[in-house]
Amino acid sequence: GTPGALDNASGVTILLLLAELLKDYHGSLGVELVALNGEDYYNNPGEMLFLAQNKGRFDDILLGINLDGVGFREGDSAYSLYGCPDELTSLIRKVFSARAGIVEGEPWVQGDHMLFVINQRPALAMTSAEVMRLMNEIIHTPKDRPEIVNAGKLVQAAQALNDLLRRIP
Template structure:
């Protein structure tokens, strides 16, 4: 578990630990004969402390949404439940409670380059136009992480202070908030710093193209991110030792902003591909793999029938590897949508159980099965080494 233990620590983009782990991954890959480059980018490092709402002398704990601005003061409050109510409400210089339809899911960051649905844009644009002093989102649990209450906003380009309150608590006080003077404290701080996107490469003579093996290395705040995605990085690094393909250049890419509101690492790598006129033949993305009690699932994109049959043969010959269903919420998506052949490797119980541990303190190293990391790495080596 040496690789996993070195990576499974809180490592949000730009933090000191993120930098240390970036350097460790680079040194490890250099020791295997890969050439590495580190490309800097500017990012925010976030820190929050105890935040609360006081209603009739009762102090309620809030969860600050990552990268929120700070707020301290007393204001009247109003509640909105739908976009129609939001469009009508007058809430300048008030505390705005978002509930029901408006707080059913996390909103994509503003202008996210790969995916920014119009329904999210409409809500965010309206919130900014309404100019509340602060926002409190009433949320609970979510099927896509272990956070409760989950953040509605995680965006350093959204400048209205915002925190979340558990909806079960809100049910007890909802009749007490309207047009009352409420005391609110959101303690949040953002500092600009520099992070790095690492790219490691092995080149061959007269390559037929480039095979990309990637796994995002950053984590959310307040989690070791063992499953998501130290497991994927450990798998990627283990596979890097056994790759022997003399037909294709190999890029090993630990993406360093997948959990960040601004995907600088991904954009940097896409630019590097364009500038160096690299033709990507295959992408293998590893994200949240090796959960104890599961198997290793593989899903494919853009393979023709013959290629899929060959890949199925490899899958069937490997221990603990099973066919999975395609999904797009990962670093392979931009390549898959562009028509590149992609394989995503993940834990077979990702959607049934595993996501409930992610993005929160529950995601610890004891949830990861070392043997499944070995199985996944062996599978990657078989696929890459035989790829023609």
């Protein structure tokens, strides 16, 4: 078993923080916060349900955002972009580069953000700059414990996403 602190209690925490930050949001975007599960299982039950419930709606999705492994106490938080138009890419880079501790990282395909990519929708994945080490040594093991999470990094990620969503026209 695994306590699941980075995979994926940290992502759930960021979603809850972001929901609180967006409670007064009245912008032009329809923001939907979704917790998916099951990408680690052969039949992806959470993703399959999301696909079924959103059939014919994917063209309405401006950006799919995946939070997975964010908050590791070592190293920076990292983001990667997938199929984003130039204007959106520039905005994301501008917003995130203004925050110390958030860097553009290497692409990785082992996450729920690929659900959007395979459906031709832009995606943003947030994780740790140490994502490969986490996947090889910590995720899905008893080592994935709360004490390896830096709560300040979760707050920082939620604040950065709040800033981003409020700036998307």
